Amino acid sequence: MEDIQNSAPGSVPAGKLGARKGADPSQNAAKRLQTELMQLMTSPAPGVSAFPSADGNLLAWNATIEGPADTPYADLTFKLSFEFPSNYPYAPPTVLYKTPIYHPNVDFSGRICLDILKDKWTPAYNIQSVLLSLQSLLGEPNNASPLNGEAAELWDKDPTLFKTKVMDRHKDIGDD
Amino acid sequence: MESDLNADLAAQEAAAREYQPHLEGPLVGDRTPSHVITEEYAKADPVYVQKTLALPQTYSHYRPVQGDGNCGWRAIGFGYFEALIRTGDASLVGAERDRITQYPILDHSEMVYEDMRDEVSILMNDIAAALPNQGAAMDVLVQKFNDLDVANHLLYYLRLLASSWLKGDPNANEYLGFIPEEIGIIGYCQNYLELPGREIEHLGIMLLYNVLLKPCGMVIEIAYLDRTPGPAVNTYRFPAEANGCDPSTLGPIMYLLFRPDHYDILYPHPPPTAPVDIQVNRASSFSHEHQITPNMPSLQNFTEVDLSALSLIPGLGLNPGVPSMSVSTASSIESYSPSPQSPWMPTPFTDSLPIRQQQPQLKQEQSVPSLRAVSVLPQPVQRQTPPLRFSEYCHPQLAETYASREPCFTTNTFKNSHFNTAHYNNPNFQPEEYRPELDDSFYEVARPTGKRRSH
Numbered sequence: 001m002e003d004i005q006n007s008a009p010g011s012v013p014a015g016k017l018g019a020r021k022g023a024d025p026s027q028n029a030a031k032r033l034q035t036e037l038m039q040l041m042t043s044p045a046p047g048v049s050a051f052p053s054a055d056g057n058l059l060a061w062n063a064t065i066e067g068p069a070d071t072p073y074a075d076l077t078f079k080l081s082f083e084f085p086s087n088y089p090y091a092p093p094t095v096l097y098k099t100p101i102y103h104p105n106v107d108f109s110g111r112i113c114l115d116i117l118k119d120k121w122t123p124a125y126n127i128q129s130v131l132l133s134l135q136s137l138l139g140e141p142n143n144a145s146p147l148n149g150e151a152a153e154l155w156d157k158d159p160t161l162f163k164t165k166v167m168d169r170h171k172d173i174g175d176d
Numbered sequence: 177m178e179s180d181l182n183a184d185l186a187a188q189e190a191a192a193r194e195y196q197p198h199l200e201g202p203l204v205g206d207r208t209p210s211h212v213i214t215e216e217y218a219k220a221d222p223v224y225v226q227k228t229l230a231l232p233q234t235y236s237h238y239r240p241v242q243g244d245g246n247c248g249w250r251a252i253g254f255g256y257f258e259a260l261i262r263t264g265d266a267s268l269v270g271a272e273r274d275r276i277t278q279y280p281i282l283d284h285s286e287m288v289y290e291d292m293r294d295e296v297s298i299l300m301n302d303i304a305a306a307l308p309n310q311g312a313a314m315d316v317l318v319q320k321f322n323d324l325d326v327a328n329h330l331l332y333y334l335r336l337l338a339s340s341w342l343k344g345d346p347n348a349n350e351y352l353g354f355i356p357e358e359i360g361i362i363g364y365c366q367n368y369l370e371l372p373g374r375e376i377e378h379l380g381i382m383l384l385y386n387v388l389l390k391p392c393g394m395v396i397e398i399a400y401l402d403r404t405p406g407p408a409v410n411t412y413r414f415p416a417e418a419n420g421c422d423p424s425t426l427g428p429i430m431y432l433l434f435r436p437d438h439y440d441i442l443y444p445h446p447p448p449t450a451p452v453d454i455q456v457n458r459a460s461s462f463s464h465e466h467q468i469t470p471n472m473p474s475l476q477n478f479t480e481v482d483l484s485a486l487s488l489i490p491g492l493g494l495n496p497g498v499p500s501m502s503v504s505t506a507s508s509i510e511s512y513s514p515s516p517q518s519p520w521m522p523t524p525f526t527d528s529l530p531i532r533q534q535q536p537q538l539k540q541e542q543s544v545p546s547l548r549a550v551s552v553l554p555q556p557v558q559r560q561t562p563p564l565r566f567s568e569y570c571h572p573q574l575a576e577t578y579a580s581r582e583p584c585f586t587t588n589t590f591k592n593s594h595f596n597t598a599h600y601n602n603p604n605f606q607p608e609e610y611r612p613e614l615d616d617s618f619y620e621v622a623r624p625t626g627k628r629r630s631h
Contacts (some may be wrong), residue, residue, distance in 0.1 A: 028291065028325045035287055089288075090328045090372040107182050113191075122370045123332060124288050147182060 012126035023101070029088040033058050036126050048131035050082065059084045062098075063131055071139040072163045073101075076170055080110075082127065092121035095130065102162075104141040104152035113147045204254055204321040205240035207443065208487075213238060213433075223403045230408040235399070238433060248376030249331045250321070251439040252384055252396065255430030257317050259394050262428060266307040268386065272392060273300035276333075279387065283341040283365075289336055295329035334388065337379055339365035341387035354379035375437065385414040393427030400425065401435045409433075433624040496559060 033052075040050055050063035061082040067073025079098040085091045095117055097110035105113045116125055116133060146152035154162040210232045217228040239255070241247045260269050277297050281289050299320050306313035320326045342348055348361055354377070355364045368374055369383070376384070385396060395418045399409040413419045418426050431442035594601035598608040 026325050028328060031291055035291075039287060072279070085326060090332065107184070109185055109186070111186050113189075120367070120371070122366065123372065124284055124370060126287070147186065 002164060026086040026088075028090075029084055029086055030058050032089050033061075033084065036128070039126075040128055045128055045132055047135055048128065050127050050131060053081075059086070059088075061093075061127065063127070065131055065135050065138070068135060068139050072159070072166045073103075073138045074167075077172070080131075082130075089123035089126070090126070092117045093127070093130070095134070099173055100169050100171050102148070102151055102166045103138065104143050104146040104148050104155055105137060107147040111147065113142070113145060199242055199244055201242060202322050203242045203244075203320060203324065203327055204250065204441075206318075207237045207239050210235045210238045210442070221403060223405065225400070227401055227408060227409050231399075231401075234408070234444055235431065235433075235442040237443040239443070241438075241440050243438045245373035245375055246331050248381065248439045249334050249384070250327070251432050251441050252376075252381070252388070252430070253331055253334050254317070254321055255396070255441055256388055256394065256433070257299070258314070259428040259430055260300075260306065261303060261310050261313040261317065261391075264308045264310055266304040268392075269304040269307065271302050273297055273304070275391065276337065276388065279337055280340060280344070281336050282343045284336065288339055289333065292329040292333035292336070296333050297367060299330065324437075328372075335369050335372075335425045339385035341383050342369070342379075345386075351379055352380070354382075364502070376439075381414060390415070390431075395426045395429045396432060397429050398434050398439075399430045401433060409545040412458060419518075474517045 031117045037052065047066040047068065048063065050061050050086055052058055053062050063082055065078045065080065067076040067078070077099070078101055081096050081098055083094040085093070094145040095112055097112065099110075100108075101110070107113075112134070112135060114133065117130065141152065141155060141173070143152040143155055151162065153163070154165065186347075212227040213231055217224040239254075241251045260272060273296070277293050281293075296416075299316070300318070302316045303313045306316050320330070342351065342361060342365060344352075351361075355361060359367060368377065369380060381396065381398075389396065396414040397411055398413075400409045402411050404410060413421075413429075423429055429445060433440045433442045490576075590596055591598070593599060596602060597604045597606050599605065
């Protein structure tokens with residue numbers, strides 16, 4: 001990314017785009033993510049989990065959220081992907097739903113509209129707090145700024161149809 | 177259809193989210209002579225021109241700070257460490273390290289700030305190890321502040337210090353006037369102080385002053401370069417009590433230059449310089465000269481030497497631009513303050529600005545016969561500029577200014593000769609650029625000349 005000149009001397013020069021997949025995340029980000037990993041393992045929060053992706057790239061993680069009881073998403077499990085910028089935690093991760101989900105604040109590509117993942121991000125947030133925020137968003141969507149307008153309307157008007165649409169859309173995906 | 181629209185919106189949002197302004201230069205630059213700022217504003221609003229011309233009289237150098245939204249934090253943080261280095265006292269640095277790394281950070285788990293705090297600790301240890309060699313310590317500081325990873329940590333720790341001070345200050349109510357009512361203190365911390373890349377505000381500076389600088393007796397002086405009327409930048413000090421005090425009675429002072437939305441670091445002249453006596457040139461035999469000729473003896477010599485030769489050029493004495501110059505002496509002397517620190521600069525400024533302002537008076541002036549004799553004199557100054565002028569490659573913006581002014585002083589004979597830089601035979605050949613706005617002013621001035629010729 002923009003900090004090529006700041007990479008440690010002697011580190012393998014990563015290609016312009018290769019930095020993302022390359023093994024050269026900024027030391028800040030790597031150190032912080034290791035700390036977060038430790039915290040997630042020692043004090044996991046109920047209903048959410050996250051782990052670095054299998055390819056050993058610390059800047060890409062997979063996560064799961066269990067749908068909270070008493071919401072249309074009860075008993076459903078959602079997979080998400082996290083991609084961390086090299087200046088994490090000073091910029092938010094890019095978070096996507098991998099599991100198809102019908103929700104007012106998620107579009108059909110899995111992109112999420114949540115302020116703390118955008119302009120309200122601060123380094124005080126972390127993977128766990130993001131996952132818990134997303135979990136609570138399942139039960140309390142922000143219908144004022146929907147990405148899925150139909151879902152925002154149905155949430156109030158027709159909870160039964162909403163639930164049907166949620167179930168139609170949901171599809172368990174394997175570990176890829 | 178709708179999903180298309182959504183995809184478009186999402187794409188736009190993503191573009192906005194990922195947009196990064198194109199930032200040039202290092203995070204914290206080298207000490208740079210302050211006349212570079214003067215140069216930067218050469219073509220700006222006259223208020224800026226005047227204030228930046230005066231700037232080098234007080235401040236010899238500045239240090240550019242990258243404007244990525246953290247510049248205020250960056251400038252004050254850098255100033256703090258630099259002031260510590262200037263004391264040359266390694267034990268003070270150690271004491272300050274203990275003080276600020278042990279300051280209670282409120283409302284955050286250690287996980288959030290431990291890396292940042294460690295980075296502060298490392299920096300201060302490195303500085304202490306380099307002292308008393310201040311040069312080596314400054315090298316450490318500049319290098320750390322230009323390492324984005326390190327700098328992010330350092331600056332965010334400053335943000336946390338400021339927000340912790342606000343949360344923990346029993347007198348926090350004093351600050352409420354600066355905080356939008358609906359968000360309150362906690363909201364201000366979250367949405368302003370602790371948001372990475374969010375500009376520092378007045379309140380942020382007060383907080384950072386209280387938590388970081390006050391305990392070690394440092395003072396911030398901010399020079400505001402804005403469009404408020406006045407011959408020089410306005411300055412304000414934190415704490416307020418320090419305003420109006422003699423700097424020698426205050427602790428270490430860090431100087432900042434504020435331009436709307438941006439902070440840089442300033443360095444004053446080491447000992448306060450005695451005001452330069454610009455009267456020297458006013459005493460010269462030509463009463464109008466102080467306006468046109470800056471306090472540059474060499475330039476004056478040119479004036480005298482080449483005068484006779486140039487006055488031979490036909491039509492020169494009728495040059496339209498000139499009478500206006502002799503007019504404005506009285507009024508413009510006070511408002512114009514020449515800058516001794518930037519010897520290259522005055523010529524382009526001094527004669528172009530007053531001319532424009534004085535144009536409306538032109539007609540009256542023509543009726544004064546004695547003016548004609550005098551009016552020839554300023555021209556050589558103008559003509560002599562090419563040898564004095566820097567190449568356009570040094571100062572592209574200046575070269576432009578210069579080129580654009582040329583036509584005002586050109587007779588046809590001159591224009592068609594190879595003395596004209598716009599002539600292809602001129603060694604400094606520079607093609608003329610068409611400038612509609614200049615054309616206007618050219619004709620305005622040219623019309624009266626025609627009349628005069630017909631007399």
